[in-house]
Amino acid sequence: MPTRNEQGFTLLEVLIVLFILGMIAAMAWPALGILDDRAREELTRENMEVIRRAIVGDPDRFDADGRRIIGGYVGDMEKWPDLWEANADIKPDYAGPLPPPGPTWTFGYRPFGHFEGKKWKWDYPFRKLFDADDDHDHIGGLETENEGQPRGLWTQYLEEHPTSPPGEMEGAMWKGPYMLPPADEKPSDSQHWAKTDDEYDCYDGITGLEPKWNPAILEETWEDGDYNAALGEHYDEKESFRLLQTDGRLADGWGRALRFFITADQDRPGSTIFWIISEGPDREGTYPTKGTFAAGLWTIDPDDIMSKAYDEEDDYNKDNIVMKIYSHEWEAIFDEINEKKKMETETLFLRIKRAILGSSPGRMNDGFTGDVCGWPKLFRWEDNGTPANPNDDYWDDEDGIPVSYTKGQLRELWTRTPNSSDPGDNVAVPAWAHAGMGWRGEYLQTPWGINGEQYIRDAWDREVLFFKDNTNDAIMILSRGVDGKFDFYSTNAEKTEPVNFTEVIDIVVTPYDPNDAGGYNADNIVLIVRKSDWYPGFFTLNKFTVLNAILVTTKACLFYDDGNTDIKVAGTDGSMIDADGDLAVDDWELGAAPPPPYAFNYTDITVDKIKAGARYLVFWDDADGNDTINVGENQYTAIYNIITSNSMEPRDNITVDSSVDFSAAP
Structure with missing residues (x-):
């Protein structure tokens, strides 16, 4: 009977089999959604890099001058994205309506939510984190433990206000989203903590997660932020539950919400640091709290903040993964760019x-x-009475009924038809009825844009604002500068837009304040143009002579203002003499050298005043005697440059010969 070969596997064969099984496991493990801590750390760093690029853009892009191109949110908004938490957990004993947001309730209470079915939903509205002036933000501040998220990276609707939607929004400079909205990929990973509101906290002191609310003493088991109490902060079951709720919250490789802080840069005064922190595999972190808690009271320590007191060697922080983005990386670039924009x-x-x-x-x-001979009028884009139909809206100047606009756009600077719906708003062109006066063409290049978007823009692509002071005859031109804000007469609550477009502006009674208390005007650019810059002018002509004039028919007309003329008549004004020696008393002379009398004299103290500009003095034969220069009537025109000083006065005496210098009016 043959014997069996009972020889086993060799050591080499066993090692080969184990190697193959290990390779199969290594491939299958991630496919099953099971990652080791090293892989999760790598995933966390990848997530952080995506967030960093959403905030400041690609670090490897440079402009033609070799400057780094700042992209992402900061590239558009020139600031960090604000951090937003869900609505605060107001305890049921709080009497009356919710108080105004502030340290009395927004600090010291956790972000809150509720279950809809088995899915957790955050309570609205979200609240913006800030540093409390009184340092009571032991939790929920920018430099203390918080659960805020940079919502502006993926949505313009930051607050999501449920009763007065949409609440606070990102401004017009926002060009996002800069990344996809975060979604909870494993909504069931927190169900071992709670699946219902009562399991989270029913406020009976018995049911719910720690720290429990004690209705007898109206306090929780311990104060949130107290790291010293036995079974305190690092046993906060509610926080552990909330950090696993990553719908609308950026998460690390362990599926927990990332921590964000915006702190001072202690090495560069005036600069800041944007922190992104994952609490790593131990899922814990210790953060400064602006003080200590004992016997039910806080002792404030304003230096106990992230920028000064975050301890990397704390046992709970050693495995934290930290990314810091420094504002000085982009501040100098924006300072240079904004200085250029200011000059532009x-x-x-x-x-x-x-x-x-x-x-x-x-x-x-x-x-x-x-x-x-007058100011350009202010126009605004108006609804034509049919809000549902934007196609019939138009630019209008209010026509002074009941009052003209004191805020708007100077459209007449680039078009003589500023209101396509009303030819009555057209600006007149030069004609003999007002010789030398009228719209001559674009004084300013037509702004880009159509309809309501056609307005003058500053270098920050914002509308340049114009304010008309009718009391003091001035126009103020304003750019809102880098921050896009200003405080001058009526504005919206955010200080970004003017309101009440017909209110009386008086820059003497209520002057523009570049050092306003709120600091909104600090970076504004302002220029005031006054009527005294172009009115009144000076014009002194001691004497003129018209040879071969016709008694009463030959006339001189000075157009000194739109609709106002100064007409002199041969023989009625001045004298008829023989100035050319032809033995005929047919030469007209008005004025004397030296005066008085003057042929024409306009100063800042005469009753009638002349406007600065090219003013026409027309000599003509008024054949029909209607004091109007008609087509075909013989004339000669002298053009004088009128300015607002008397440095050119008096002008040279003028002599014209009607038989030589006159020609038919066109």
């Missing part, structure tokens, strides 16, 4: 000023006021 905006303001008054006051007023 200042240059724009000078162009606007020149469009209004040309080179006045020292030189020729070839701007709008010099041609039209």
